[in-house]
Amino acid sequence: MITKELIAGLDQGGMGLAIAGMGDQFLDAVARTEEALDSLTLPNKDSITNIILAGLGGSAIGGDLVRSYLLPSLSLPFVINRTYSLPEFTSNNSLVIVSSYSGSTEETLSMYDLARAKGAQIVCASTGGKLKELADRDGVPFITLPTGFQPRAALAYSFVPVLLILERMGLCSSQKVHLKETADLLHELVKRYGTDATNENNDALRIATILRSKVPVIYSDSESLDTVNIRWRGQIQENAKHIAFGNVLPEMNHNEINGWAHPTGIQDHFVSIFLRSTQDEHERVGKRFEILKEVLVGKGVVVIELEAKGSSRLARMFSLIALGDWISYYIALLLGEDPSPVPVIMLLKKKLAG
Secondary structure, three states, rough: OOOHHHHHHHOOHHHHHHOOHHHHHHHHHHOOOOHHHOOOOOOOHHHOEEEEEOHHHHHHHHHHHHHHHHHHOOOEEEEEEEEOOOOOOOOEEEEEEEEEEEEEHHHHHEEEEEEHHHOOOOEEOOOOOOHHHHHHHHOOOEEEEOOOOHHHHHHHHHHHHHHHHHHHHHOOOOOHHHHHHHHHHHHHHHHHHHHOOOOOHOOOHHHHHOOOOOEEEEEEEEEOOHHHHHHHHHHHHOOOOOOOOEEEOOEEEEEEHHOOOOOOOOOHHHEEEEOOOOOOOHHHHHHHHHHHHHHHHHOOOOEEEEEEEOOOHHHHHHHHHHHHHHHHHHHHHHHOOOOOOOOOHHHHHHHHOO
């Protein structure tokens, strides 16, 4: 049972409020980005041959989502770079979008320096920090994000600026209507999954109750929901401090599907989550999901199948993100964890700095 007293005692960082506010964040991100873009000079799309998003963690996944979302229509290669270096093909014809919520991520700052050295055309998005200093020094277009969020709780602010940069450059079009629909849907889903929803009718809480003592293995297609799959795993791992794994179809049908036989009894420890958007997935992938379900159920694995909601591809993607965020939040509360801190990650950063 999730009570207001339990939330008040555990959720010291207000993660629940951040998840509930994603719809408002979408609308605010649109307003902030459009205002910023009105005063910036962006690269000419005709001079661009590839797009690179330079970022890590919560600052990179927004770019990943844009890549997945625009996959059917974007004519240029778009890669997400999560390391210290940049691809060898980076050149003065590359658009490098540097995304760091804090503005101080060491890998991202390294990529910024390399992008400058290679003559790439750069646009930055951050709350400030060292990245803002460098962009101001170099005259690089900079979009300022609001402070006060965990990077993973600021998803709208890592997604919307990237999408609208590409739209303003003429690399995609007509995004406002989809962003508005997505914000409206996120507001509606708070009523279904949020902490004011009744415990008995809250699907997010129901699934979290199952997963609290199991290892979730999340499967999706590789074209529309690959990044949503990653988001689910990351949120469960960071918010709930609970391990989660996943893979995509059709690739897992060529290897992982064969691995569910052993060790003996392993099935009792796992729950398989199918993330589906049947309007967007290839019909053969849909058939593969049917067969995979037969295989897993035949081996005694519990399968929970979840269908995306919404009339647009963007809304459908974020409907499943919202559900996953709420599930991760409730797993944390059920396990007695504050969903905001990430102590092991902070320890890692401290050791690296030392």
